Amino acid sequence: MSLLARSFDDTDANRPLPVRLCDACVDTFRAQGGALTVLIAAGDQVAVSTPGAFEQLEPLEEVLGEGPVHRALAENRPVVMRLGAMVDEYPVFSHLAGLAGADATIHAVPMRVGSRVVGALSLYALPGQNGRRVADLQFAADVVGADLLRNAGLLSWPEKAPFHQATGMVAVQLGIRPDDASALIRARAFRRSTSLLTVAQEVLERRGISFRDT
Helix, strand or coil: CHHHHHHHHHCCCCCCHHHHHHHHHHHHHCCCEEEEEEEEECCEEEEEECCCCCCCHHHHHHHHCCCHHHHHHHHCCCEEEECCCCCCCCHHHHHHHHCCCCCCEEEEEEEEECCEEEEEEEEECCCCCCHHHHHHHHHHHHHHHHHHHHCHHHCCCHHHHHHHHHHHHHHHHHCCCHHHHHHHHHHHHHHCCCCHHHHHHHHHHCCCCCCCCC
16 A cells, blocks of 8 residues: 555645545556545535546446445445446446446445545456455555545535535425435436536526426
8 A cells, every 4th residue: 555655645736636546546556547436415426537438437327326336335345347247236327337348347445434434436447356456445445535534625526516506496496305306307417418517507597497397
């Protein structure tokens, strides 16, 4: 883990902390890509990804509300998934992720601070996986989680504000719970193959979008 520590020291301090930590983990484990998913509120999360072939997988999980990261967070354990393999627990994500055509394995590991799960680290196509490697990955995830929690004041996720506001507007419009309103926004984004932020902005700007007949 000394390599991870050196990677933290060598990263550009001008970049956001989650991005720097994500890059450091990818470099340390010589992965092809990775992402950090951080829990910012009950049932809500944000993610940063390294650019490349896998950067759309985390947004895909966010829109669908299913996938290895969601399972790692819910069950507080590492989850491994081979791209192209069908998984009963998240069939839509595993199907769409397989269409990416990349020969890779996703390793999603919860980031723990004591008994609290603060997010997940996911890395792609890790070489030479074995029990020791998975243990190292879990240790790194916990170190990153502790660093994020310790520097919570440095974290800023302004891009999530429109989603929260739109969720509230849809909940009031339909008289439903916020969780159900969030699910409707996710479903609309998935059907249109667009981002949650795009749909949220349309709701806030009242571009004729309505969920009454969704």
